[in-house]
Amino acid sequence: MKHFSIPLLLMLLCLGCKQKDTAQSAVSTPGPTSLNLRYAEGFKMSLLGNSKLVEVTYPYQGATSGYKYLLVPRGEAVPEHEPDTRVIFIPLRSIVCTSTTHIPLLDYLDETDKLVGFPTTDYISSEKMRKRIDEGKIQELGIDKGLNLERLASLKPDVVMGYTLSSDYGQLKKVEDLGVPVIVNAEYLEKHPLGRAEWIKFMAMFFNREKMADSLFVEIEKNYLETQAYADTTKRKPTVLSGIVYGDAWFLPGGQNYASKLLKDAGCNYLWGEDPSHGYLELSFESIYEKARNADLWIGVATFSSLEELKMKDHRYAKFKAFQQKQVYTYDARKGAKGGSEFMELGYLRPDIILKDLVKIAHPELLPDYTLYFHKKLE
Numbered sequence: 291m292k293h294f295s296i297p298l299l300l301m302l303l304c305l306g307c308k309q310k311d312t313a314q315s316a317v318s319t320p321g322p323t324s325l326n327l328r329y330a331e332g333f334k335m336s337l338l339g340n341s342k343l344v345e346v347t348y349p350y351q352g353a354t355s356g357y358k359y360l361l362v363p364r365g366e367a368v369p370e371h372e373p374d375t376r377v378i379f380i381p382l383r384s385i386v387c388t389s390t391t392h393i394p395l396l397d398y399l400d401e402t403d404k405l406v407g408f409p410t411t412d413y414i415s416s417e418k419m420r421k422r423i424d425e426g427k428i429q430e431l432g433i434d435k436g437l438n439l440e441r442l443a444s445l446k447p448d449v450v451m452g453y454t455l456s457s458d459y460g461q462l463k464k465v466e467d468l469g470v471p472v473i474v475n476a477e478y479l480e481k482h483p484l485g486r487a488e489w490i491k492f493m494a495m496f497f498n499r500e501k502m503a504d505s506l507f508v509e510i511e512k513n514y515l516e517t518q519a520y521a522d523t524t525k526r527k528p529t530v531l532s533g534i535v536y537g538d539a540w541f542l543p544g545g546q547n548y549a550s551k552l553l554k555d556a557g558c559n560y561l562w563g564e565d566p567s568h569g570y571l572e573l574s575f576e577s578i579y580e581k582a583r584n585a586d587l588w589i590g591v592a593t594f595s596s597l598e599e600l601k602m603k604d605h606r607y608a609k610f611k612a613f614q615q616k617q618v619y620t621y622d623a624r625k626g627a628k629g630g631s632e633f634m635e636l637g638y639l640r641p642d643i644i645l646k647d648l649v650k651i652a653h654p655e656l657l658p659d660y661t662l663y664f665h666k667k668l669e
Contacts, residue, residue: 325495326504328511329485332476333492338369342380342495349474350454357474361495376471378449381497386431386442386450390635392475393419395493398506398639404497406445409433415626415635437461443468449496451475481568483552483641484511490639513642514555520656521557521649528586528652530558531578531612534594535604539572542590549590552641556648561585575606587651588612589619589665593631597668616667619651623666633664 386407477489494503533542543549545565624632
């Protein structure tokens with residue numbers, strides 16, 4: 291199991307505590323409501339009486355069918371449904387999550403106390419969750435083949451929220467064999483940054499928090515679009531390089547990738563922006579250097595914390611103009627108490643903060659009073 295959905299190695303207007311608290315206190319009325327999805331394409335919901343039929347339509351790359359979940363209010367009869375539909379009683383009383391990107395969904399919905407287990411708790415950055423971990427209320431369960439099924443079974447969670455890269459459930463199949471329903475969260479496959487953020491509405495359905503989720507998302511969307519509008523006012527578009535070398539190849543986002551979309555919306559000229567792929571490119575150092583040696587900005591250098599550290603890893607990095615002019619940025623400025631990356635945890639839900647960071651980097655004159663949140667310049 292991973293501690294974040296997929297590595298954003300190549301790469302949120304912070305609402306601020308006051309704004310976040312206001313959104314979190316939004317009134318949520320129990321019971322199903324209609325789903326208003328504006329960006330997310332990977333799930334949908336329809337009503338069966340008082341129950342909600344939720345379908346994850348694209349659960350993994352290349353999927354030709356999805357997974358269905360029938361969310362039945364506790365105490366009510368289960369409606370007729372297809373045999374392959376998993377029945378889950380709501381609201382959930384407890385949950386085990388497998389990705390740190392699920393953590394802020396619970397926090398923002400005021401359901402922090404429902405998490406009872408997680409693969410590797412050191413990866414969690416959330417202060418609310420860390421308090422529960424310190425109090426012994428969240429159990430560490432182990433990763434992938436190291437998953438402690440006996441310990442998980444002892445927690446008796448209502449569900450396990452996981453992810454899958456293929457039709458093979460892997461260890462999640464063993465979880466289902468224990469009688470614990472598995473919910474597949476496929477947020478990482480959304481192409482638009484706001485599409486990923488909109489998966490807060492997916493989590494909300496399992497807790498009858500739809501109204502709260504919608505209120506939260508409206509605020510995130512508003513912030514994102516306002517920041518994008520700032521960036522649209524400038525004609526200057528600095529050229530951008532991203533990624534670093536792993537093994538024998540330089541990994542960087544494809545032109546239709548989530549990270550590429552953020553850079554475009556921030557008013558940047560990502561040098562691989564015309565590439566048609568949605569995933570990540572693996573290119574030679576030489577081809578990267580030929581195209582990006584004079585790039586204005588280098589954004590997304592994994593966990594490197596200084597230019598010297600970057601140079602020591604590969605002296606060729608120092609040949610780039612962005613390195614020489616100290617225009618290299620990491621997204622890893624914020625760490626949790628045990629070293630977990632706040633960007634990897636909160637970034638999917640808060641693309642508005644990522645975007646504001648990028649606009650501050652590319653067009654500092656547009657946001658003179660803003661301080662970078664996730665990103666920082668390497669010295």
